[in-house]
Amino acid sequence: MKYSALVSVLAAGSVVAQERPPRTTFPDCVDGSLASNAICDQSASPAARASALIGLMNTEEKLQNLVSKGKGAPRIGLPDYNWWSEALHGVAYAPGIRYADTAPFNSSTVFPMPVLMAAAFDDELLEEIATVIGIEARAWGNYGYAGIDYWTPNVNTFKDPRWGRGSETPGEDALRAQRYAASMVRGLEGDKPERRVIATCKHYAGNDFENWNGVTRHDFDAQISLQDLSEYYLAPFQQCTRDSKAGSIMCAYNAVNGVPSCANEYLIQTILRDHWNWTDSNNYITSDCEAVLDVSLNHHYAETNAEGTAVCFKAGMDLSCEYEGSSDIPGAWDQGLLPIETVDRALQRLYEGLVRAGYFDGSDSEYAALGWEDVNTPHAQELALQAAIEGIVMLKNDDTLPLELSEGSKIALIGFWADDASTLSGGYSGRAPFLRTPAYAARGLGLDVSVATGPVLQNNSASDNWTTNALEAAEKSDFILYFGGQDTSAAGETLDRYSLAWPEAQLTLLEKLSELGKPLVVVQMGDQLDDTPLLENDGINGILWASWPGQDGGTAVLDLITGAKSPSGRLPVTQYPVNYTDVIPITDMNLRPTDEYPGRTYRWYPTPILPFGFGLHYTTFDISFANDSSTSHSIQDLVSTCNNTYPDTCAFPSLKVEITNTGEKTSDYVALAFLSGEYGPEPYPIKTLASYGRHRDIAPGEVAEIPLTWTLGNVARVDEEGNRVLYPGEYTVQLDEPVLATFQFELTGDPEVLDAWPAAPE
Numbered sequence: 001m002k003y004s005a006l007v008s009v010l011a012a013g014s015v016v017a018q019e020r021p022p023r024t025t026f027p028d029c030v031d032g033s034l035a036s037n038a039i040c041d042q043s044a045s046p047a048a049r050a051s052a053l054i055g056l057m058n059t060e061e062k063l064q065n066l067v068s069k070g071k072g073a074p075r076i077g078l079p080d081y082n083w084w085s086e087a088l089h090g091v092a093y094a095p096g097i098r099y100a101d102t103a104p105f106n107s108s109t110v111f112p113m114p115v116l117m118a119a120a121f122d123d124e125l126l127e128e129i130a131t132v133i134g135i136e137a138r139a140w141g142n143y144g145y146a147g148i149d150y151w152t153p154n155v156n157t158f159k160d161p162r163w164g165r166g167s168e169t170p171g172e173d174a175l176r177a178q179r180y181a182a183s184m185v186r187g188l189e190g191d192k193p194e195r196r197v198i199a200t201c202k203h204y205a206g207n208d209f210e211n212w213n214g215v216t217r218h219d220f221d222a223q224i225s226l227q228d229l230s231e232y233y234l235a236p237f238q239q240c241t242r243d244s245k246a247g248s249i250m251c252a253y254n255a256v257n258g259v260p261s262c263a264n265e266y267l268i269q270t271i272l273r274d275h276w277n278w279t280d281s282n283n284y285i286t287s288d289c290e291a292v293l294d295v296s297l298n299h300h301y302a303e304t305n306a307e308g309t310a311v312c313f314k315a316g317m318d319l320s321c322e323y324e325g326s327s328d329i330p331g332a333w334d335q336g337l338l339p340i341e342t343v344d345r346a347l348q349r350l351y352e353g354l355v356r357a358g359y360f361d362g363s364d365s366e367y368a369a370l371g372w373e374d375v376n377t378p379h380a381q382e383l384a385l386q387a388a389i390e391g392i393v394m395l396k397n398d399d400t401l402p403l404e405l406s407e408g409s410k411i412a413l414i415g416f417w418a419d420d421a422s423t424l425s426g427g428y429s430g431r432a433p434f435l436r437t438p439a440y441a442a443r444g445l446g447l448d449v450s451v452a453t454g455p456v457l458q459n460n461s462a463s464d465n466w467t468t469n470a471l472e473a474a475e476k477s478d479f480i481l482y483f484g485g486q487d488t489s490a491a492g493e494t495l496d497r498y499s500l501a502w503p504e505a506q507l508t509l510l511e512k513l514s515e516l517g518k519p520l521v522v523v524q525m526g527d528q529l530d531d532t533p534l535l536e537n538d539g540i541n542g543i544l545w546a547s548w549p550g551q552d553g554g555t556a557v558l559d560l561i562t563g564a565k566s567p568s569g570r571l572p573v574t575q576y577p578v579n580y581t582d583v584i585p586i587t588d589m590n591l592r593p594t595d596e597y598p599g600r601t602y603r604w605y606p607t608p609i610l611p612f613g614f615g616l617h618y619t620t621f622d623i624s625f626a627n628d629s630s631t632s633h634s635i636q637d638l639v640s641t642c643n644n645t646y647p648d649t650c651a652f653p654s655l656k657v658e659i660t661n662t663g664e665k666t667s668d669y670v671a672l673a674f675l676s677g678e679y680g681p682e683p684y685p686i687k688t689l690a691s692y693g694r695h696r697d698i699a700p701g702e703v704a705e706i707p708l709t710w711t712l713g714n715v716a717r718v719d720e721e722g723n724r725v726l727y728p729g730e731y732t733v734q735l736d737e738p739v740l741a742t743f744q745f746e747l748t749g750d751p752e753v754l755d756a757w758p759a760a761p762e
């Protein structure tokens with residue numbers, strides 16, 4: 001939409017809206033000097049349009065547009081463009097994003113952190129949320145407050161609970177991460193040929209810690225077996241590129257098997273572009289920010305920064321993200337290390353991506369009309385609340401929850417998250433339109449609230465004052481809510497954790513609170529900790545895990561605590577014991593156990609405190625498979641009737657779960673189906689999430705059906721070379737954690753390779 005058209009729309013609206021600022025950030029295909037160029041010819045192919053633009057650029061102009069702060073080419077009317085915007089759980093602060101001082105572009109909807117959204121196991125909801133995020137993000141771009149390239153989602157598998165950025169991801173399971181990636185990319189980019197915004201799956205590959213014990217993401221060389229790469233670390237990226245056809249990928253800081261990710265031809269060319277056929281000339285790869293410098297400086301993979309820069313572009317990276325300057329593009333050019341064909345290839349991918357997103361099409365763009373009316377809509381606000389309600393997981397309940405509260409009930413809200421709005425959002429957040437804390441929500445319900453908030457105490461020093469205030473609040477109340485955990489968000493993006501224990505000062509206080517004999521519920525914020533002391537203390541009646549619940553997190557927590565809503569989230573991660581950190585260094589990428597090493601994730605680690613998939617309810621369910629056991633399917637029949645290019649994506653015969661709410665409260669239910677059995681390459685049975693689905697609002701007495709769909713690939717296993725194979729054998733499907741129903745089937749015939757994994761170099 002052009003400026004003049006917009007003004008009339010705005011004038012017609014009832015809200016006094018922000019005027020679009022003078023358009024210096026978008027190209028002018030109408031009156032500007034680009035107008036006569038083929039880039040503006042909407043009847044030409046995107047490839048031809050982009051190449052016409054590049055044809056107008058001189059070398060200097062080309063070289064200055066290979067970095068995130070692209071300078072454009074003012075001489076020909078191409079404005080500067082910042083490729084780096086963020087929208088992890090809503091439009092967020094980033095170098096390419098501005099917030100206005102006044103409405104409407106001064107706030108954006110802040111959803112819960114991805115790990116909590118993933119806990120809902122509700123892909124329909126995720127896609128709705130991603131659509132809202134994509135719409136707000138495009139409105140930001142249309143009004144010149146951002147670009148239309150957003151470097152989200154983060155789809156790295158959360159393999160170690162110490163990772164400081166694990167909450168940005170959908171958890172530790174590969175299937176969950178794949179389906180999260182599919183929902184996010186579809187929602188953000190939309191389902192039309194024109195992309196609403198360009199989504200970037202990151203960080204490719206194996207980036208799952210930051211700074212631990214002297215090793216950092218900038219110098220780490222992740223040693224990953226082909227089996228683990230194919231089955232686990234790369235699986236979400238396969239979804240993003242091969243299956244969801246996302247517009248962009250970010251290569252990681254770390255090296256994989258000796259080669260820095262952004263210079264890694266095996267990862268970028270052999271796997272990503274060739275094997276996954278991610279070959280459209282409008283798809284690009286950006287580096288993580290200042291990762292190019294790491295190639296020479298920290299990985300010592302090149303002698304000079306100029307050489308390192310050239311190696312990355314030649315391997316297939318197309319853009320260097322930097323704060324102030326990290327690559328040496330001029331040096332690489334001057335020394336003849338960077339061929340013009342490589343430069344043009346990168347520019348083609350970048351600008352063709354923008355053409356495909358309608359950046360040059362003004363009011364003719366598919367999404368030109370998205371604007372201020374589409375930001376912070378009532379629908380967006382409802383989804384933010386719903387996501388928190390669906391995601392929050394109940395970890396303990398002795399029947400005290402839901403609390404029987406009524407107007408005027410005296411309730412103490414204790415702990416550093418009780419009434420501190422700054423603790424609700426988590427990493428990569430924007431400025432929310434509002435932030436409702438638990439104390440705010442409790443007051444809104446007319447409860448008689450005493451708040452005792454305090455600092456994050458990792459130990460006992462300076463805790464006396466704090467304890468006194470908390471006990472005072474508790475003593476004059478009839479109910480106690482304690483908000484605690486480790487505040488890992490305070491540690492920032494570059495820190496990982498060393499301990500999975502509850503801070504000692506908090507445990508001491510909780511002990512004292514539990515001796516008061518009043519209903520005491522702990523709301524655990526942040527990441528997972530070893531909850532043993534809380535689970536074993538009978539004076540602690542309930543535990544809810546609320547992670548970083550977003551702008552309406554306080555409302556969600558109170559809705560669950562009062563029983564206005566029912567908890568139904570499931571842990572998307574394992575809760576490990578504190579001794580986990582003694583036996584497993586964060587830098588060990590192996591998933592499978594050895595004699596000394598207990599293995600990682602719910603598939604291998606034997607002694608969790610609370611397992612992946614765990615989550616309690618307010619009601620009871622009767623659950624069974626509607627399928628008859630002892631069916632048998634022929635592998636060769638399944639494969640020969642599959643017409644998809646990639647046979648692992650063909651549907652496997654589906655399962656049907658029948659569920660009756662036998663209790664007294666309406667509740668959602670998440671059906672998790674795990675596969676196990678003695679087949680394939682593993683010497684012992686392992687358990688793998690193979691499908692899941694959610695049914696909302698099952699009323700007492702109601703019988704509901706949950707169809708579970710899955711693919712041949714979800715039933716297959718990955719061998720040591722990385723091939724995905726369908727094996728004959730007896731399979732058991734286990735429903736839920738702990739198991740509530742089982743179903744057996746047999747696969748007959750010979751093993752079939754569904755996806756032959758490319759061999760590694762050497």
Ligand SMILES: *[C@@H]1O[C@H](CO)[C@@H](O)[C@H](O)[C@H]1NC(C)=O
Pocket residue numbers: 101102103104106107431432433434
């Ligand atoms: C946005 O600006 C409006 C005034 O235009 C103001 O009322 C509101 O509080 C601001 N929101 C935030 C989150 O700053």
Ligand SMILES: *[C@@H]1O[C@H](CO)[C@@H](O)[C@H](O)[C@H]1NC(C)=O
Pocket residue numbers: 277279280645
């Ligand atoms: C590879 O991708 C291209 C472009 O998207 C498409 O035309 C082609 O059919 C794909 N090839 C395979 C084998 O899927």
Ligand SMILES: *[C@@H]1O[C@H](CO)[C@@H](O)[C@H](O)[C@H]1NC(C)=O
Pocket residue numbers: 458459460461
């Ligand atoms: C206790 O906490 C204080 C304040 O955060 C810190 O300075 C001190 O190092 C901590 N002591 C121990 C033993 O962890």
Ligand SMILES: *[C@@H]1O[C@H](CO)[C@@H](O)[C@H](O)[C@H]1NC(C)=O
Pocket residue numbers: 465466469
């Ligand atoms: C102790 O608590 C009182 C009352 O809440 C407060 O005024 C005082 O600043 C606190 N002192 C310290 C050292 O935190």
Ligand SMILES: *[C@@H]1O[C@H](CO)[C@@H](O)[C@H](O)[C@H]1NC(C)=O
Pocket residue numbers: 577578579580583607608
């Ligand atoms: C670690 O702790 C768990 C749970 O308390 C326990 O089952 C397990 O045996 C411990 N492992 C080691 C190696 O001590």
Ligand SMILES: *[C@@H]1O[C@H](CO)[C@@H](O)[C@H](O)[C@H]1NC(C)=O
Pocket residue numbers: 641642643
């Ligand atoms: C696969 O193709 C065959 C032959 O074209 C067709 O008969 C069959 O229905 C197709 N199968 C599926 C699952 O679409």
Ligand SMILES: *[C@@H]1O[C@H](CO)[C@@H](O)[C@H](O)[C@H]1NC(C)=O
Pocket residue numbers: 626627628631652653654655656745
């Ligand atoms: C489940 O039952 C349906 C209906 O009878 C059947 O079509 C399907 O093949 C069964 N699923 C499996 C995995 O056997």
